Amino acid sequence: AAADPADEWTMRPDLVRDPWLRVPSLSGKPVRRQRETEERGRGASRAPASSLPGAQWLTDKLLLNRHAAARLLPHQGRQRILFMVFGGSSMGDFLFHWVAHVRRLGLDSHVLGAMDEALFRRCDEAGVGAALLKTPPTPTREDVAGIETSWRYYRMDPKAFTQMGVLKVDFFEEFVRAGFDVLASDLDVTWVRDPRPWVTGQAAGMQLLAHADVLVSTDIANLALDTARSERWRYAEVNTGVLFLRNTNGTRALLAAWKRKMLDELTAGRLRKDSWGFNDQTYFNMIVRALGLQGVQSQGVWRQWLAERGLADGEVDASREGDRSVYRSRSALPLPSGGSAHITLTALPALEFSGGHIYFVQHEQLARATPPVALHTTYQFSDTPAYTWGKRQRLREAGLWRGDGDEYFDAARSGGFLRLVGPLVEPGSLEGVKVREGVAAVRIEGTKGYTDRLMNNVVDPTALPEDNPMRHLTFDVLQRAALRDALALARALGRTLVLPRWTCYVDKLWAGSDNIIGMGFMYPGSQDAPFLPFACPMDHVLSPAAWAKAEVDYRDAAILDQPQLRASGAVVDVGLEPRPGWTRKAGSLPLGTSAAEARELLKPLAATPVLRLPHARGLLCSIDDDAAFNSLADRLLRIPTWCAKCFQPCSKELAGWLPAEEIRRGGGWDKMSYCMKVDVPPKFDAGGACSLNVQP
16 A cells, blocks of 8 residues: 555654563553552562672662673773663653663663662663662651652652652762763653764764763754854753763762752752642752853853863864854852862753654654654653653654554554544535634724624634634544544454544643743744644643543554555555445445444455545444443543633633634633633434534
8 A cells, every 4th residue: 555645744763673672561551559569568578689690889879780780880980971861660661662762772881770679670680771879878868868659650749759850860970970971861751863973072063062061951942042152041941851961070069059959948848749840950940040151152261161171272163153152150069079160061952852842743853854862752741640641652653662562563463453544634624614704813903893793704714824723623623523433433343543643723732831822822932933733742632641541542653654564465445435326346435334334344354454544524324332432432532631821811812813702611710711622522323313423
């Protein structure tokens, strides 16, 4: 079969799954708390971790398992770049996903900083290099000595997440003390390309980065503000999801200040489980902003900086226009060993070290044919205390997730796959669908009589501007209805649904400070390079957490990149024809069919790995298990929370886009917020009457 044009949206590097990668959470179901407690109990009775075969101490506080010892001890003290990630057993599949990618890139000097002995042992059994802090160098205080939370995904507990931050910095300090340069990343960062040319200054325009103490990623959503000499990142949020720490006094001073700030907050009791917006990254930003950073090329700074770095005048060219700037702190920070040090720091380029909005929403790397070096799954949704469903879903959609076993890709074990090829809704399919003309205007001005007439007229929704929320609402309702039939048919055939691409006409973000409405329904900053409409991730329109809770299996379009699913005969296109004039051609269905009829007609294709449908509009008239399916669809096809803050009363700010009843319908907890409401698709009739997803 011909390649699906929608698959071109996926930027997929040449990946080969690692056969050793097997983790308990592959099913997508959270591990029950009782089981986790039992595992901890069993682990407590085992011999000390230091007695594991081949385990060795890197420092007096840092224990390496045999695999880490073999990789790291020969290079101790040689300033080799060490790739590090940090986490606990509850997010084991993300940690092993991280390891799979650094192995793919041949980054041999890597280590997993284990929060607990259970993960340390698991890594040893799986052949993964891991480190464990056995004597925490932080003060022994009851409120910081351990991490206590009832949530398996620590990110959802600000106090526990900050406690994790203290332990993470302990690891950084020990590895730097052992002589390594540390390139650390959060566990939800995927290494797509080798980052060493950037941190060593060998990449084009990056020569000064080789002389910085600290390099850090950012949350910038506008690449136009991330130019070589731009200082915009200094006023935005830096993101410690990617953090390079050179083995220098400047790094030691910054790490000490960072840890001291977190400990002060924890011991003062200011952090609670509901202290949203405060975590280790928050305190890193506070310290960096207080440093008083100056560009090293500034008058009076250059020679002083060269002397501090031990560089001769002329050894580094400061006049190269395209080179990325680095910054020196005006103030010095105290060193743990006495004395003080100035810090040289800069932000990594946001195109290569990308956040989630630039990659998954704006699709900037795809447009520029520039794969990221590091991809951080930020700006996503559908996290729960049990698991970060949205992050895994984003990586699966991009074809990057490495935490699935062979069974996930096996069509036979999944009953075969059912895929929608084309868009859920095409403009030509909207005949008869009308909305009020008034919402087509950016702002409606004039006499009351004029505006009333305008609001009472109706127009084709395709005539609305692409950034109009009413256009999004109209298309969303129709897309959701089409998905109803695709899901129902997949269940009737015993197949696994491959989710289609979804088109969004407005961005989705919620934060009290984000004026997304005033920015043309785009995240503030990103509106300078308009990207609407866009192929949006699943978590914009559906809840991966809800699908996981309902235990409904599904796949993403990237799965069809597997060679075995592109082989001859692996994919068959199912034809759809109006019932009047239906040719009864083999492998075709009449529109308005029933689940039972479709099952019988497609029985000869039961062994085909992938069946493709051109669309699902008007596909099903009735199904067998209407009550059970209606209940399921009500949970799965409901729009997740999609809210925005109004910076003037919503009745006024949204009046140029939405009719008054829609604004009232989406009224949030006050007059200054709007939450998008989308009806669930029509239910199948319990009495057997025809219930099409579109009106004939």
